[in-house]
Amino acid sequence: MASTSMPLPDFIPLDDGVSHRAPPKHKLPDKPATETARKKRRRTSAEPGSFDDHSHTPWIDALGITEYESKEQRLHDEIVAFVKYVDPTPQETSARKLVIGRISEIVRERFRNSRVEVFGSIAQNLCLPDSIPGDKKEANRALFQLRNRFKDAGISEDAFVVSRARVPIINMSTTPAFGRSCKIDLSVNNNTGLHVIEVLKGYLEKMPALRPLILVLKGFLTQRKLNSAADAGLGSFALISMIISFLQLNPSKLPRDIIDQPIQNESLGRLLLDFFYYYGYTFPYRTSYISVTDAKLDLKETKGWFRTESPEALSIQSMIDPDRDIGSGTTRIEAIRVAFRQAFNTLNNFPFTISSANVLGNVLGFSGKTIAQREHLRQMIDSGALQRAIKPPNASRSRYPPRGSRGRSPAYAPRDYLAPPPQADYGHRPYYGPPSPAYDDYYRYPPPQYGPELPPHPYGDYGYNSRPSHTVSRDDYRRNRRQR
Template sequence: MLAHRAPPFTQAPSSSHIGNIYAPWLDSIPDQESGSVEVRLHNEIMAYVDYMAPTPEEEMVVKLVESHVRAVLQRPFKHCRVHVFGSTATGLRLPGSDVDLVIETTDRFDPKAMLFRLSGIVRSNAWCQGSVQVNHRARVPIITFATTPQFGSLKFDVGVNNMSGLETGAFVAECLKTMPALRPLILVIKKALSIHGLNDASKGGISSFAVICMCIFFLQLNPYGLSEEYLTDPIATRSSGFILFDFLAYYSKGLPYKNTYISVSEGRLMPKDRAHWIADDCVGLVIQCPCDPGRNITRALTPMNFEKIRRLFAQAHEVIGDATAMQRGILGALVLVNAKFIEHREHIRRLIPPGDFGGNHFTLATDQRGGGPSAHHTGLLGSSLSVKPPIPGGIYGIPWPPVSMLGATPQAPSDSQQDCLSISQSSR
């Protein structure tokens, strides 16, 4: 059974509740036999992708808040443009993901001083939730901040003149046009790594761009010889399940990562000992940047976290391999959402009144902290949200994760953990 082979928690979270983890996209799949596990998995992947697609309300809130944030960020510059890049620009953004912005300017300034100045300007606005983090020592220096619930609880990463993100975004957009199987695969893998806290390069995880390159390379290489039409027309052939299954096998067991690196530009594996930009003692995952050939985009990934990723993929591959065509929730081996995620989407839905996708009732007014906005609109929630869970007791009544996997009673994630579940650090 799928539910008894689920990736486990590292430790029991602090909440005393269980059963607050769901797969609401399953409700859109007809309750009938799919013919095979792979087709059942394909149907679940497509339902998941549809569920994760931004709603009109989510698109409008991001657009309105981003527009105001842009105006605030332009204040200290005489000449500048603010660009959106990353998953928001490519259409790969998952609900709750960061919005990436970069300020392009010809003004002369001290980079570190400018980041701190921007942080002060952002912090002075009432829509800024909490503190503004300044990461000026990173390879790409940025400030990070979040907006208040009235402004969508959006998270922003902002840099100055770090234009490489626009180039990589153009590359990703082109790949999405030419690889029909790419988008569903990316959205599943990104969410899976996010759930387990492995998607933050600043914390030793893997970046979104590196994940995208893993998916692109897998489709280029097609290591297990899937039919070409599976890759070129995954909807008609209902092949997303086959693709995901082989992806998990390759990156958990099949990739000879110790002595080769991934070259998306070449579409093949290359020997590490011939690349001067790779350290001699590097035995972990290396992916050459397709836009900057001398850069390893997985350089920040720690050996421990890479092993966690491989173990997660191996466990999910085993779960899917043991599943049956009649089984619901096969994709739950990789992706699920919790009550906090569902509540956030409901909160966003109510920020924009029904049908008001022009934002006519979502207006910005001056607040009391010096020029910042406050939200006044008929759809704003003024109190805490209560959402009826779409699926009682976990995956259609099956507690998640099962006690047998943990050796102790599991508990749901705390608010501080949000929907981030950690996989076991012990070898399995």
């Protein structure tokens, strides 16, 4: 999901996050309101640490009743069960392929030379059940055109173009006919996402603990609405960089086997607790930035990333562009640190007994809506409803060239040319079938072969003195007419 200039985008990647500045707190409207303003929900100070309806923990059912030696061992098994639960089901994989395929068709109808590539969480298999997949002015124009086409095709009703982002995107979710739960971000001419796939692939292979921690922490931030870079939260790329740096530096000085072989040593619970403590309490936000490429922390002043107005800001060097700070847009870092500290205290103070159950559920869970959407998607795939919505039985290609094609004819024959061969006009009606306007162009020329079944005809009009015994081609006819 290589880059050329517009007007035809070379590829249109799909992702689930993009970094841009949050809107001002007191922004005046561009024009007077024309409808009743909606009441804004008041944000409470306890919101970063609460998760309201996210109280369902369906992965616990897979563990059964087991006695554990420590709380960390129990937490490890719950993390493993959580990862297995959030892995895409066959129905979810099919649904994503169908939706992305339909989006690709719509994109190529408008931009015939474009290429659609998938990157981000879906490409790396790091997505959760509730988060499916040039010139800036020209990119915005292309995104607005695609937004209208997605709405016309019935794929999305709430497609919205974030045109002022550093990387402009279309943010949308699919309609109920397409599964409802697929949330997609689409950008134009964004090469960075494709490079990230290859870079992260190497880290995922070298660090077995990386993927489980990513999935748990993405779910943790998502239920607290701190996961979106568009809302000044912690985006996926920045979060993954923090986890990789944590595993590289090993701030708790754990034995290396604990990090390199987490499944064999049952250490995922220990690593999760250390992550919450490290980034909640001890990480030097004021002085240092994260460098995953160099596997170290370095001083902000060396890169010019220290900001006096926000000295505790998060700074992360991009693995793709060393001169870019991918953490600069996370202005809600204080709320994120509070959430990390609350999670550590909750898990660390949780009373453990031999039969303790649901340790992870104290800080992580799913809403009933997410579980219902997952079941709804399964039913749609099993019943074929989504397949029918993607490819309706009466769908047909348009005979007219698309807008902007400058009248180029389509690459397929119109339906009028698929009729039986036409008959010539001899001043009377054909022997079979009524005349049709589609055949008018053919009536002007004589038949290719004269036979005895045809009525008498003035052959002299064509330059012949008697009945010809050979085939008369169209070129011969025109040549004889000119000579006459």
